[in-house]
Amino acid sequence: MTLLAVDNLTVTYPSRQGPQSVVRNVSFTLGRERLGIVGESGSGKSQTGRAILGLTPLPGRATADRLEFDGIDLRAASPRDWRALRGARMSMVMQDPKFSLNPVMTIGRQLAEAARRVASGRADARDRAVAMLEAVQIRDPARVMAAYPHELSGGMGQRAMIAMMLITEPDLLIADEPTSALDVTVQIEVLRILDDLVTQRGMGLIFISHDLRLVSSFCDRVLVMYAGRVVEELRAADLAQAQHPYTRGLMGCLPRIDADQRPLPTLQRDEAWAR
């Protein structure tokens, strides 16, 4: 079953040299599965995620031949439609809880704001918030509810963020580098929590990362983006059989613990890939 269908998505920003496209003709479909999008900085992976949520910052513009979420044409969605969809049916976990949480609001209030979409009242919203914090394995939800974002560690903050985004049980979650700002040890924990919740709830997940190895172990399918284009789409298990020289180049640059690769190869780029 198709949850999300994207056809020829293009995101364009005006610039002095004329319009610049940061995402170019990206097409893919997503069921209730995990899709990884990998690419280097500026490859357009985050812009793709934001365009799906209708959050392309002005003066940018996102256009597509088809942008459908569960049969709803997102291109024709009014601001009211978007508000009804966002949070409730599709949401996004961002990179760094230090910036993505409101610094002057307690976690509890920020959670309740999301919970109110589905809760019957204030008390119910609070109960749901506590339950959700427990679901992301926060042991003392009462304290975290009363805490301000700066009082939490990065891992705790990101769990709170995940709780906030999943509290309405959306059908689609976009995770934009959800663990890049965290310590390596914490990364694994947060990923496991995300993994469990996504599996339990049967959501569609778009996992955006620059970490090829992480994506291939975590996702069912992988899109490799370069300069705003999808250069290769393949099953995560088949990553070793990648055809595109960029993907192969990326793979070649990964250091291996059992092989002495000196010097580590650098990534070779070809102008033609960007065209």
Next chain:
Amino acid sequence: MTDTASGEGRHGALPALLWKIIKIFASVALTFLGLLLVTFLIGRVVPVDPVLAVVGDRASQSVYDRVFIELGLDKPLYEQFWIYLQKILSGDLGTSFLTKKPIVEDIARVFPATLELATVAIIIGTAFGIPLGVLAAVRQGKLSDQIVRVVGLIGYSAPIFWLGLLGLLIFYARLHWVAGPGRIDISYEYAITPRTGLMLWDSAMQGQWDAFRNALSHIILPAALLGYYSLAYISRMTRSFMLAELAQEYIITARVKGVAEWRIIWVHALRNAAVPLVTVIALSYAGLLEGSVLTETVFAWPGLGQYLTNSLQNADMNAVLGGTLVIGAIFVGLNLLSDLLYTLLDPRVRRR
């Protein structure tokens, strides 16, 4: 992280709080001492001979010498400062040569007029300035943004006495919407007993509603003008603080959560922008409390600005220094207040 912090708070809550209060008082005392030193030194370096101011320029040399010693001017400077300090701390700012009354009494008489005007003005400036600034930020680059900017620019650059005269001409002389110069009509002046010296407050407290209405119609025009002036500044700062906040990641989070746009603007962004805004408003208020000479002159408002200008023109140094000290103290006080509000509004600075 927070475990240890709250644990600390539980064991050492009182000493920590006490320590904080001591620190605040120490810094205020130090600032005030510096302020006193400055006013003292100004009094010594201005080319106004304090002896001549007392004895007049026809006194004989022997009288001059006697007063010179009486005023303690023969003593070393640090000793003079010490005497000055003792006098100030006992509430003695000296006597005005002009009104022949203690400066403290004079200031107590003129300051409420300025306080009342400044307070009404800052309320007007904030109540209109913040919404206009928010509007301009939300509609950045659109027509309403341009209008707010032009309105602000006029408030900032038009001479206030000119606007004042124009306002008097239109709203008082032609339309009779407001009362003219002065704080209150003479017929009401003795109907209310001055307690605080704030006309609006005193008349309301004594149930003199006619007098209250009259005082209000006197204050509204000068207060609106001064308020317009601070509105210009407050709306501009609000706009830029709001633009900075609206570009933050947590705004995207709120959008992703499906939070209504008005809530994103007025709750999420403004609540964060309010933190630096507190300082802006406090400093505007402090500026207004100095007394605005031009406005007070145009509206025959017997406030601090008028008093100080008058004193300055008559070389009444005691009055000028006393007034400077009061203004300095207001600045220190308002800075302290905005620091305290800062801590209240921003949870991140509470622990520091």
